[in-house]
Amino acid sequence: MIGHVDLRAHPTPYMVHRCLLGMGVHREWRRSGIGQRLLDVAIEWAKADQQLEWIDLQIVDCNV
Structure with a gap:
């Protein structure tokens, strides 16, 4: 595998x-x-x- 991307539901219910x-x-x-x-x-x-309006990038600071 050379790469991956994932989109996950936001864990906060009001941020669907x-x-x-x-x-x-x-x-x-x-x-x-x-x-x-x-x-x-x-x-x-x-x-x-149709429900998604925003993508939040989640980063790990030790993975650069």
Whole structure:
């Protein structure tokens, strides 16, 4: 696997219009456009969901 992206329902019930985005790209594939493509597909998927209005990026500060 060279990368992944996931969109998860927001854990707070009153924020059903939002989702959490997490993603990662294998170190050897970074700066190759894979991350941008994963992000583009995730955004298109989210746009197709009539309930979603907002994507929150979830990051881990030790994973840079």
